[in-house]
Amino acid sequence: MERMWSSEAKMKYPKQWILMVNITDEPITNKTFGDVYLITPDREDAYAKAIALGDSMGGKLIVEGVDDTQRYIGGLELWNQ
Numbered sequence: 001m002e003r004m005w006s007s008e009a010k011m012k013y014p015k016q017w018i019l020m021v022n023i024t025d026e027p028i029t030n031k032t033f034g035d036v037y038l039i040t041p042d043r044e045d046a047y048a049k050a051i052a053l054g055d056s057m058g059g060k061l062i063v064e065g066v067d068d069t070q071r072y073i074g075g076l077e078l079w080n081q
Contacts, residue, residue: 023059
């Protein structure tokens with residue numbers, strides 16, 4: 001497990017669902033950090049694992065990774081249809 005900020009985990013694992021355990025809130029910066037427990041492309045898998053863990057791993061947080069790839073080639077925006 002790797003301990004990191006939730007916002008950092010979202011950028012590190014794009015298009016993935018991240019289950020974080022042992023969540024702690026930082027009151028000064030209003031940010032959340034914890035241990036990355038599971039990284040999966042399947043949303044249902046992340047939620048099922050969180051339910052299966054129950055209260056054994058402290059607080060849990062599930063976040064979706066952010067895809068920040070450029071959508072422009074030669075000044076033209078790419079469209080996904």
